[in-house]
Amino acid sequence: MLDNFSPHLTTKKDSRVGDWAAVNNVELAYTPTNSSWLNRIEAQFTALRYFTLDGTDHATHKEQGSMIRRYIIWRNQHAADERLREVVAKANVA
Structure with missing residues (x-):
């Protein structure tokens, strides 16, 4: 999409x-x-930004990529996490 x-x-x-x-x-x-x-992945990008990029100043793209990979691993293991669901739900409404 x-x-x-x-x-x-x-x-x-x-x-x-x-x-x-x-x-x-x-x-x-x-x-x-x-x-x-309508693109349902947009809400997931909002959560990614909220949990890994907001308020950070990564020294390198490699460091930033590492944080994103760590988030994706965490996200896949914690799909039912209440904070994550709240962020995604807010993004779906906007």
């Missing part, structure tokens, strides 16, 4: 992405303009 961010729209014309999608049985679905809230 992709929103209408202009680089995403080029995937319609980009044969590499289109070819990859066809070979891997992936359908590229675009949300309507001004409706990124």
Whole structure:
């Protein structure tokens, strides 16, 4: 699922992405303009930002990538965590 961010729209014309999608049985679905809230992954990005990036100043991209990987591992092990559910629920409403 992709929103209408202009680089995403080029995937319609980009044969590499289109070819990859066809070979891997992936359908590229675009949300309507001004409706990124329909993209359910957006709420997960909000939680990622809240738990790993807000209020930080990582010295390197490697350090930041490490924090994101650690969050994803934690998130997958704690999908029922109440704080996580609250953050995702707030993002889904916005």
